Amino acid sequence: MIVFVFIASLLGLMALGMPVAFALIGCGLAMMLYMGISDPQIIIQNMWDGANSFPLLAVPFFMLAGELMNAGGMTRRIITMAMAWIGHIRGGLGYVAVIAAVIMASLSGSAVADTAALASVLIPLMRTAGYDINRSCGLIACGGIIAPVIPPSIGMIIFGVTGGVSITKLFIAGIVPGIMMGVAIMLAWRWSITRDNPRVEPKRSMRERLAETRNALWALVLPVVIIGGLKFGLFTPTEAAVIAAAYSLFVGVVIYREIKITDLFGLMYRAAETTAVIMFLVAAAGVSAWLITTANIPQQLAEMVEPFMGNKMLLTAILMLLVLIVGTALDFTPTVLIMTPVLMPVIKQAGIDPVYFGVLFIMNNAIGLVTPPVGTVLNVVCGVAKVPMTGVIKGVLPFMVAQITVLVLLVVFPQIVMWPLQMMSR
Secondary structure, three states: OOOHHHHHHHHHHHHOOOHHHHHHHHHHHHHHHHHOOOHHHHHHHHHHHHHOHHHHHHHHHHHHHHHHHOOOHHHHHHHHHHHHHHOOOOOOOHHHEEEHHHHHHHOOOHHHHHHHHHHHHHHOOOOOOOOHHHHHHHHHHHOOOOOOOOOOHHHHHHHHHHHHOOOHHHHHHOOOHHHHHHHHHHHHHHHHOOOOOOOOOOOOOOHHHHHHHOOOOOOOHHHHHHHHHHHOOOOOOOHHHHHHHHHHHHHHHOOOOOOOOOHHHHHHHHHHHHHHHHHHHHHHHHHHHHHHHHOHEEEHHHHOOOHHHOOOHHHHHHHHHHHHHHHHOOOHHHHHHHHHHHHHHHHHHHHHHHHHHHHHHHHHHHHHHHHOOHHHHHHHHHHHHOHHHHHHHHHHHHHHHHHHHHHHHHHOOOHHHHHHHHHHHO
């Protein structure tokens, strides 16, 4: 019965139009009333405990780093460099979008920010070149959702804190799946444009290519610094976020000189706004997470899936299907915050590696960003391109199927995810 109270109160409040954070608090109150708990201090205490975490300090700094990268010209130079190398081949702008998305994912970790930056630069070019606009929007949207999978990932930070999983290990394990997502949508793009005849960019000379690469070099160095520092234990994920923000500020102000001192307040304000939304969600989820544990909901779920406990692959597949369904109705961060405390005890009881499950879980939630009806990233692309959602939903399908195929492949072959960690431990 407590499971019904949890689901009905949460979905009911959201259906009434209540913001997710307040719906989580309301859901906690409903569970408290059902369980006969009347102490209101529990709500305040658990909200405080939910947000009072040192690793979560990485969130505002990575958000700020993303704002500084976009304003400082790092994003534009990455796109220009990719265009110089492969813009001349058939479907080149699509490949540019994916390559730029993978590189930008290793810089900021925000799907919405990366997608908005890519779309604002590439959509006008792809429209002028004669590409199908709906398919182009779908490609850019699916390229943008690589950001939560490739480190540094804000989603992995939230999952790691909520589920008690090593964030550094999650970062390292996310590299190969993120690259696989990019390769998959490139293949889908190649297949989908076979009947199109878009205009290609003029081929650049080697001198021009090297010049554009030099211009983007400052942006390309940052992922190497972050991943290398994490791998060799030079700094924690939180310290990596501070380094990313400071580095982006230095490059934008001193090297590229596209950020003026007067711009800093606006950039910090936008980063603070986004951070406030995320942190309030995290705090509100602390209430429901404590009550989920107190009500023993994970154990009830474990009893429901007990017939599959002996088969890790089948259990993982069933849980991934559940997360995929939930992701069509909930946004990325609420899904992570709500599902993690429910699923983690089941995962540990079944003997599934939490790092492996975490990567698949984050990847699945990222795919939820392009699944209707919520599809936050789809809404961003539609807003930038000024096209209706109905057409973009059709355009995103081949790329979404490609990324779901990668997810299925990783369920069947878990060693692909764990391979970088095994190499690192040698």
